[in-house]
Amino acid sequence: MSQFAEYAISALLLFGGAFTLVGAIGLARLPDFYTRLHGPTKATTVGVGAIMLSSVIYFSSVDQGIDFSEILITVFLFMTAPVSANMLAKAAMHIGVKTVKDTEGNPWHQ
Amino acid sequence: MFDRLNFPQPWLSWVLFLTWQILSDGVTGGSVVLGLILAWIIPQLTHGFWPERPGFKKPWRMPAYILRVLKDIVIASFSVAWLILSPRSPRPVFISYPLKLEHPLAISILASTISLTPGTVSADISDDNKTLLIHALDAASDQEVINDIYNSYEKPLMEMFQ
Amino acid sequence: MITIALYLTIGMVTLAALLNVYRLIKGPDEPDRVLAIDTLYINAIALIILLGITLGTRMYLESALLIAVMGFVSTVAMAKYLKRGSVIE
Numbered sequence: 554m555s556q557f558a559e560y561a562i563s564a565l566l567l568f569g570g571a572f573t574l575v576g577a578i579g580l581a582r583l584p585d586f587y588t589r590l591h592g593p594t595k596a597t598t599v600g601v602g603a604i605m606l607s608s609v610i611y612f613s614s615v616d617q618g619i620d621f622s623e624i625l626i627t628v629f630l631f632m633t634a635p636v637s638a639n640m641l642a643k644a645a646m647h648i649g650v651k652t653v654k655d656t657e658g659n660p661w662h663q
Numbered sequence: 664m665f666d667r668l669n670f671p672q673p674w675l676s677w678v679l680f681l682t683w684q685i686l687s688d689g690v691t692g693g694s695v696v697l698g699l700i701l702a703w704i705i706p707q708l709t710h711g712f713w714p715e716r717p718g719f720k721k722p723w724r725m726p727a728y729i730l731r732v733l734k735d736i737v738i739a740s741f742s743v744a745w746l747i748l749s750p751r752s753p754r755p756v757f758i759s760y761p762l763k764l765e766h767p768l769a770i771s772i773l774a775s776t777i778s779l780t781p782g783t784v785s786a787d788i789s790d791d792n793k794t795l796l797i798h799a800l801d802a803a804s805d806q807e808v809i810n811d812i813y814n815s816y817e818k819p820l821m822e823m824f825q
Numbered sequence: 826m827i828t829i830a831l832y833l834t835i836g837m838v839t840l841a842a843l844l845n846v847y848r849l850i851k852g853p854d855e856p857d858r859v860l861a862i863d864t865l866y867i868n869a870i871a872l873i874i875l876l877g878i879t880l881g882t883r884m885y886l887e888s889a890l891l892i893a894v895m896g897f898v899s900t901v902a903m904a905k906y907l908k909r910g911s912v913i914e
Contacts, residue, residue, distance in 0.1 A: 563830035566875075570834035572740055573871055577841035579747035580848050580864055586856055588755050589848075590784050591743055591800045593864040597841075598779070599740040601871045604834070608874050611827070612883060621685045622886045623874065626893050630867065633897040635778030635785070637863055640904035642786035642798065645856040647908045658757030658805075660786070660796070686890075 558614040565607035572600030585653040586645050587660075594638040602627045671710055674722075676702040721823050728819050735780045735815070743782055746801055753801040757786075758808055760795040764817060767792070769824045776816050783808065835875050842868045859903045866896030 579592025605623040612620065646660040670676045683698035684690050746753055764770050770792060774785040782800040789796075802808050842865060849861035870889045877885040902912050 559826055563826050566827075566830045566834040569871070570837035572744065573868060574837045574841045574844075575744040575747055577844035577864065577868070579743070580861065581844040583747065584752060585755075586854060586860070587784075587786075587798045588753060588800055589857065589860060590798070591782060592747060593860060593867070594778055594784060595736070595740045595743050596747070597864055597867050599736060601867055601874075604838075604871050604874050608878055611878055615881070620883065622883070622890065625682065625685050626870065626886070626890055629890075629893050629897075630870075631779065632775070633893075635775035637897060637900040637904065638778050638784050639774065639786065640901050640908075641856050641860055641863070642784060644859075644904045644907035645854070646787065648854065648856065650854050650856055653752075653755060657754070658759075660757055660798075 555614065558610055562607045562611050562614075565603045565610070569600045569603030569607065572596045572603065574600075576600060586650045587642065587652060590638055590642060594634050598630055598634045601630060670703065670706060672706045675706050679705055724819065724823050728823070731815075731819075732776055732780065739780045739782065743800065746782070756799045756802045756805065756808075758797045758799055758802070758805050760797050760809055760812065762788075762793055762795055762817075763813075764820060764824065765792070766824045769820050770795075773812075773816055773820055777812060780816075783812070831875060831879055835872070835879075838868055838871050838875065842872070855907055856904075859900060859907065862903075863896065863900045866892055866900075870896075 573596070576592040576596030579596060580589050583589045583592065605627045609621075609623045652660065680698045680702040683701055684694060687694035687697075762770060762773075764773060770788070774788070774795060777783050777785040777795070777797060782802070784798045784800075785795055786798050787796040788794070797808070797812075799808050845861045845865045845868060849858055849865065852858055870892055873885050873889045873892070877883060877889075906912050
C-alpha cells in the first residue's frame, strides 16, 4: 500500500469518526427536537460517508480491485436522510412537540 | 402484447440496471439478464405511483449540481459541527419559503438538498405546493436564508426543469 | 498508522452510539426516540464497515446494506405511525 493511500485512509477514518461523534453530541445536547434534527441529518451522514470512502480506498489499494458497494450504501444514506428527517418533523409537528423558547416563527398545524 | 414491452421511464430503468450490476459480484451474463428483467418490470409495477414523466429539460447540468451540493454538504457539516460544539445556544427559526418551482420531482430534489445543506431542514410543504416550511438551526434573518437557497439551489433547478 | 486510526475511530463511533442511547432513554418525546434509533442504525452501519476493515474482509458489506434499507423503512414506518396512528391505511 502506498504511503499516500495510508495517510488518506487514516485521515478519512478520523474525519468520519469525529463527525459521527459530533452528530451524536448534537443529538444529546441541543435544546429541542427541531434543533436536534440537524445533527444526525448532516454530521452523521457525512461521517458515515467518509468512513465508507476510506473503506473503498482501503480495499481497492490492498488487492481486491475496485468495488462500489460502499458507494451504493452512501448514496442510499444521502437519499434517505432528508426523507426520514422530513417525516419525523411532520410527526413532531402533528404531536405538537415543544420548541425552545427563543425560536422565531411557528411550526404549522397538522 | 409487444406494446407493453417498453420502458416507460428510461432514466429509472438505467438506474435500476446499473444498481443491479454494482450489487452483484462482477458483471456476468446472468447479472445482465436479471438486471434487464428488473429494469423492465419495476417501472411497470411502480407506474401508478409516478403518473407524470420526470420533466428534465437539461439533464446534463445534473452532475455539476450534485458536485456543488456535495461541496456544500461538507462545508455545511463543518458549520453545524462548530455550532454544536460552541457553548452559545443557537437561534432557531421557522421560515416559510415561497416556491417558484412547479414540478413535483424538482420540488422534492430541492427539499432534499435543503435538508442536507447549511443548517436547514425542510419540514413540510403546503397543500398547494407553493410554500415550503424550513427549520433553520441558526439564522440571522429569514430573507437571507431565502435568498441563499434561491440563488444557489432553486435557480439551477429551474434552469434544469423549465 | 491505519490500525491506530481505526481503533480511535471505533472508539469515537462507539461513544456516539452511547450518546444516542442516552437520548433514546431520556426522550422526552416519541419523535426524539425515533430520531435516536435512526442515528443509532447509521452508527451501526459505520461500525460494521469499520469491523470489515479491521478483519480485512468485505463480507459484512451485505449486512450493512440490509441495515441501511431496513433502518430507513422502519424509521419511516414509525414516523408515519406517530403522525397517523397506523402504518398502512
